[in-house]
Amino acid sequence: MPSCPVFILLLQVLSLLIAHIDCEEEKIKLEVTHLPSVCTQKSRRGDLMNAHYDGYLAKDLSKFYCSRSETDGHPKWFVLGVGQVIKGLDMAMIDMCPGEKRKVTIPPSLAYGEKGYDKIPPNAILIFEIELLGISKGPRSMEAFRDIDLDNDKFLSKDEISNYLTEEFRKDEKQRDPSMHGRILTDIFQKNDHDKDGLISAREYNVYKHDEL
Helix, strand or coil, X not given: CCCHHHHHHHHHHHHHHHHHHHHXXXXXXXXXXXXXXXXXXXXXXXXXXXXXXXXXXXXXXXXXXECCCCCCCCCEXXXXXXXXXXXHHHHHCXXXXXXXXXXXXXXXXXXXXXXXXXXXXXXXXXXXXXXXXXXXXCCCCXXXXXXXXXXXXXXXXXXXXXXXXXXXXXXXXXXXXCHHHHHHHHHHHHHHCCCCCCCEEHHHHCCCCCCCC
């Protein structure tokens, strides 16, 4: 049996190896497949992101999700870095330019883990192909709320948010299915109008506590 000092040293080395393994498991593999020649804005935590992404199972490259298809949805709007998407995607889309495309491989620990989800089996490594369409001011910020709240009543109506979406679509000049506007508006109210009164209050809006409203 090793002496006490040697045994302690072995434990320390073992703990370092385990920490190293854990660190390796927490990494994503990221490849930039297209970078625009001009990039005046890069994504950061709290930004409102508008992106397409396709998801594949790494084991056989079978597609489990496509945001471009009519059955699966539309370009996704989400706030970066606050858990609205899996942790691996939150990490993969930091410092991204509008128009940039990335391919990212995400380990189970940063995706759906041991339980899996829907079409995704347990302990699945995932591959996503991402195209960032646009970046806007984070919708949970005080500044953005005030921009959307045209009548300054501290509530966001469907008309006010519809107007905001129209302006954001106009800025990035992308061609979109006309029905997308209504689907996104419906999705926003389903997820944020918690008391279902047809208005999004400052409290409902600022769930991430980015600013005091």
